[in-house]
Amino acid sequence: MAGPQEQIEVIVRHIAVETQDIRSFVLERADRNLLPAFRPGAHIDVEPVPGLIRQYSLVGSPADRTQYMIGVKKEPRSRGGSSAMHGALQEGSLLKISPPKNNFALDDTCGRCLLLAGGIGVTPLLSMAQSLALRGEKFELHYFVRTSADLAFSMLLSAPQMKPHVFFHFGLVPPALNDFLQILLREAACDDQIYMCGPTAFMESIRVAAADEDWSQDRIFHEHFSAAPSPLPLEGDSFVLRLLASDLELVVPPDRSIVEVMRDAGIEIATNCEQGICGTCVARMVEGDPDHRDMYLTDEEHDNEQLFAPCVSRAKSRLLVLDL
Ligand code: FES
Structure with a gap:
């Protein structure tokens, strides 16, 4: 995480209810200066309450340095992070964040980008999609959710520059999911790349489909999003x-x-x-x-x-x- 000297104080300017369990937070610098620039796929460390640090992807356009937007899903087994974000923060709250970091950078030189998102895994792919749309690049964002009620960030996704590139998939689970992925990846060009984020099983389905269609591993990039903060322990009594x-x-x-x-x-x-x-x-x-x-x-x-x-x-x- 960032050292204390690298922390930035921000104010929660706006909180929106995206779905039953996802909220978006718009953060602005408390001193009203511009925020640090970031590249698509970046995340920040957020300290919603002192001593509790969580990482969240930057959802907004990298072209806008006046604000950052993040999306937070309330986890049923939250170890404090998502509960604090949902429960302790209000519009006007002050909190500390780190400068942006990026372990999931977009390769500008590739062919078409296929952005494949499962649930809240859409968050790092949104900044990629907005950046690609702004530059007029060819790309597709496929967003897989259970039902239309689980669709977050619909305002961003329905912007005119995004709309032609965005495809929603509702309730698609194996084996129908695998069949769809296989067709999608079969029809791709040899310099296309996959950027994916979502639950482990979702990403595994993509990996299997890509392997079946002879995609090389160096064309597949992912950011891990797990269903729980760590592998589910089976502790507890008999x-x-x-x-x-x-x-x-x-x-x-x-x-x-x-x-x-x-x-x-x-x-x-x-x-x-x-x-x-x-x-x-x-x-x-x-x-x-x-x-x-x-x-x-x-x-x-x-x-x-x-x-x-x-x-x-x-x-x-x-x-x-x-x-x-
Ligand atoms: S096997 Fe998938 S939820 Fe239990």
């Missing part, structure tokens, strides 16, 4: 899992997932990502106090419809009953 349809009770130990325990017992359950991202394994919960760890279901689905992703989620109670 609990009893009662499977209604199978008429079976199993003990889930602290170091095993529900899906693993079911498989050990010979009960097959359809899965795909096994990271709480795709929704393939989702089941109905009948009883228990759930510890939801997935990124697929909304808070409302967790609460009202009692849906549960057994590949990552666990129980806080001694007994969990699933309709499986």
Whole structure:
């Protein structure tokens, strides 16, 4: 992170609700000077409350140095970062940021850029798209989300210079996702490049499709966005899992997932990502106090419809009953 001498004090000029769980923040320098220039794909360290530092991609156009825009998704298992951004900041709040850094730079010399975004992974690709649009370059931004309600930054994406380049994909999951990617990458030219950001399983689907279509690795660039701040730990106490349809009770130990325990017992359950991202394994919960760890279901689905992703989620109670 930046040292104290490199920090910039900014004021939160505007906060917008982009989706149910994503907010955008417009930051301006507190001393009203211009902000440092940045190249597409850059991010900044943000300190929403003293001592808590998180990285967020710069979403706005690199041509505009009067303000930075970032997008923050509220994570259900937030370790403080997204909760602080959503809960502690208001318009007018002051906070510290670092100058821009870039581990995901756009190569100006390539052919057409294919920008492939999964969910909140669209954020670093937005500055790339705006820069390419401004320069009149050929590019495509493919934005994959669950439903139209999950579309963030629609104002930016519907700007006249962006519109012809932007393609939305709703609810596209494997195997349909893989089929689409294969066709997209098959039709690309040999100097096209891929810039991708999104959940691990999403990026893995792109890698597989690219390999199938003989893309070389040096034409593929990514920024990692994981569903959780770190690999989901399976800590916690053991609990009893009662499977209604199978008429079976199993003990889930602290170091095993529900899906693993079911498989050990010979009960097959359809899965795909096994990271709480795709929704393939989702089941109905009948009883228990759930510890939801997935990124697929909304808070409302967790609460009202009692849906549960057994590949990552666990129980806080001694007994969990699933309709499986
Ligand atoms: S297998 Fe993807 S959410 Fe469980």
